[in-house]
Amino acid sequence: MTIPPPAMPEPVLRPFDDRADGPQRLYALIPAAGVGSRSGAQGPKQYQRVAGRRVIDHTVAAFLAVPAIAGVGVVVAPGDTQYHAADERIRVWHVGGETRAHSVFNGLLALSGAGARAQDWVLVHDAARCLIRPADIERLIDACRDEPVGGLLALPLPDTLKQATGQQAPPRVQATVERGDKWLAQTPQMFRWQVLYQALAARQASGFQGVTDESSAVEALGERPLLVVGSSRNFKVTYPEDFAMAQALLMHADAAQEAA
Numbered sequence: 001m002t003i004p005p006p007a008m009p010e011p012v013l014r015p016f017d018d019r020a021d022g023p024q025r026l027y028a029l030i031p032a033a034g035v036g037s038r039s040g041a042q043g044p045k046q047y048q049r050v051a052g053r054r055v056i057d058h059t060v061a062a063f064l065a066v067p068a069i070a071g072v073g074v075v076v077a078p079g080d081t082q083y084h085a086a087d088e089r090i091r092v093w094h095v096g097g098e099t100r101a102h103s104v105f106n107g108l109l110a111l112s113g114a115g116a117r118a119q120d121w122v123l124v125h126d127a128a129r130c131l132i133r134p135a136d137i138e139r140l141i142d143a144c145r146d147e148p149v150g151g152l153l154a155l156p157l158p159d160t161l162k163q164a165t166g167q168q169a170p171p172r173v174q175a176t177v178e179r180g181d182k183w184l185a186q187t188p189q190m191f192r193w194q195v196l197y198q199a200l201a202a203r204q205a206s207g208f209q210g211v212t213d214e215s216s217a218v219e220a221l222g223e224r225p226l227l228v229v230g231s232s233r234n235f236k237v238t239y240p241e242d243f244a245m246a247q248a249l250l251m252h253a254d255a256a257q258e259a260a
C-alpha cells in the first residue's frame, strides 16, 4: 500500500503555549504514519489494541507522564482519521511522508510552527515502541541534557554476530563479527531541533536514502551522538508475534503496579 504524498504543515499551527524567551524546552515527536506491512495486522499496527489500549496510546502516555516534556507532536498519514489528541499537550499533524525519515522531517517543521526553537530538544520516538517507560525517557534526558547535539537509547549487542556471505538462500556464514563495539539503536533519539533539522534537510534531496534513524543523519554531519543504555523491553512492534509479547509485558507491568 502506498502512502499519498505528504501535505505540508498548515501555515498556522496551534502553538503548544505562548512562551516568552526562556530555558530550552523538550518536545516528543512521534512518527505514526507507517502502514505496518510486516505486522500482519489488519490496518496500521499503531492502532491495534494491546493490553486494553491501542499501541500508540501506550506510547504517548509514557511521554505525557514525563514532567519535563512540554508537548507531544504526533505525525500521522494525510487523511488518517484514527488518531485524535486526548490531552492538551498533544498536537496531531497529518504530514506523514513516504518514509519514516520524511515523516520525522515534516514533523520537525510542524514542531517549529507550533513554537519549538532552534536549541530546544526533540525526542523522536517510534509510535510502535509502546513499551517505553517514563523512567527510560528520563534516563535519556538526564544523560543528554549537557551534550552538544544529543544521543539515543541503544542496547549493547547481547548475541554473537554473524556476517552472511551475501544474499543467496539458504544464507551461510561468512564470518563472526567482533561485537564489543556494536549497539542496537532504539528510540527515543534526542537531538536539538536545529541539529536534527540540518541533518535531515541535508538528506532531503536524496529522498532520505539510508536514513533509518535520526542518529544516522546526525552522524553524517560528523557528530558523535551519545549512546545511553536502553532496555530490551523497549522493542519495536514489527512482526505478528510481537503483539503477544507486548501484551504479556504490559499486562505484567499493570499487575505489578496493582500489587504494589
Ligand SMILES: Nc1ccn([C@@H]2O[C@H](COP(=O)(O)OP(=O)(O)OP(=O)(O)O)[C@@H](O)[C@H]2O)c(=O)n1
Binding pocket: 003, 030, 031, 032, 033, 034, 035, 036, 037, 038, 039, 045, 046, 075, 096, 097, 098, 099, 100, 101, 103, 104, 126, 127, 128, 129, 236, 237, 238
Ligand atoms: N512513512 C512512515 C513509515 C513509518 N513511520 C513510523 O515510524 C515508526 C517505525 O517504523 P516501522 O516499524 O518500520 O513501521 P511501519 O513502516 O509502519 O512498518 P513496516 O515497515 O513493517 O511497514 C512507526 O511508528 C511508524 O508508524 C512513519 O511515521 N512514516
Ligand SMILES: C[C@](O)(CO)[C@H](O)COP(=O)(O)O
Binding pocket: 100, 126, 184, 185, 186, 187, 212, 213, 214, 236
Ligand atoms: C528508528 C529505529 O527504531 C531504530 O532502531 C528503526 O531503525 C526504525 O525501523 P525501520 O524498520 O527501519 O523503520
